[in-house]
Amino acid sequence: MKKIAVAIITPTLLFAGTAQADTILGVYAGGQIWDTSNSGSFGSGNGSQEFSFDDEKQQSFYVALEHPIPILPNIKIRENELSSQGLVTLTQDFTYNGQGYAAGTALGSTVDLSHTDFTLYYEIFDNDLLTVDLGLTAKKVDGLLAVRDAQSENRLRSDGWIPTGYAQVRVGIPATDLTVYGLANAITVDDSSIRDVEAGIEYRMIENLAIDLNLQLGYRDVKIELDDLDGIYSDLQFKGPYLGLEIHF
Template sequence: MNRKIIATAAVVASLWMPVQADTLLGLYVGAQAWRSDVSGGFGNSSAVTDFDFEQETNSSLYVALEHPVPLLPNIKIRRETLNSSGATTLDTDFTFAGQTYPQGSALAMGGDIDSTDYVLYYEIFDNDLISFDLGLNARDLDGRIDVSVASDSNAMSSQAFSGIIPLLYTRVQVGTPVGGLGFAAQGSFLAIDDSSLYDYQAALTYRWLDNLAVDMTFELGYRALRLELDDVDNLYTDMEFKGPFAGVEVHF
């Protein structure tokens, strides 16, 4: 798995081309709240066990720095925690983290994934009408999943996992003739053999405050994240988070 990740990073990095840097120094700080439906499952083999998940509200924070230095990429750091909880009744035996649960068991699960994105990107276009960013995102995942028998929380097994996954990063922002209104979309993508990850979002934006000192933009949109991991610390997942989000971004 590690060799595949390194090879992918090298290929993506080789696609980068020197571009003109941003003409103004800018600091961006943003936050989002995301109401997501969760589906799919996980296990210690490629035959994952599906769970019925509850809706979750997750939040994220990010900061980005854009600068006028040619050839040096801009940087963005984003931090969030993905929470999940669910239940299932097994139609076959299920082994997780060294413990086997027999067919017919009613199981409960709880999980959280701390995710930190380290994005290096270039502005390919940047004007009042359209901006387009392209770069590489190193996503640092650190998570834990707990499984227990619903009627006996002492019968529990836990699996921790971590890894850094390189992703292709893109972002597009488009202005409109209507004052303050616009459209923004961004995504991070990876596909290697049986592992894949995509995380994309699209939103309507409204610039409420725009002056020489600070800009403030509100956004309302939809986000979808699929996490299909193949043997990361002996964990296999095929999970999808999707739903509406709202956010705010301040530009100094």
């Protein structure tokens, strides 16, 4: 993933001096169950093949630490499950990872792009009505793209780090226990791009001096377009609603 790993430009650090950090140390931990509808294609070197992918239930977990030191960024670590199985009957010859498959072959596929996000961010605004965070995310990917016929499985791995810009906006709805929010990680380099966006609404179930407990309902959309990245081509999309729970103490 050399092209993406060396190319990202962001104005985020220009805001470091104006970040309004929390006055006390805060720890956030949460998890989500994500019901994804999956679609797209992938290949290696000789074009891509579209597969009919299964819908899946994915999981995501995160922990974030926010502190009162303005010059230092806050940190968030998030584990993301991102996988699916597919199937197609080839209508034309297809070559993958150096192996040829004839038209008419029933070909299965496995996509596993599960990854860990390491995010450093600053709070540009932080109050009850508006919160704006900007930063950088490094995605650690241990990727697997495989096809299989009746005889064998043909695997291709692509591991590495992908840097993306990071932004989150939260808006509290006055006189309610509700907050609407949006979050995005994205990068475009040459003809390759990665987009991970979500939007939702949060209900503050418990809110006191000791602990906050929030229920989240949202929609997440991940799109991965690779053009000859380590020999891989893809146009894959994972999208759907999720239900989450967050605790703050």
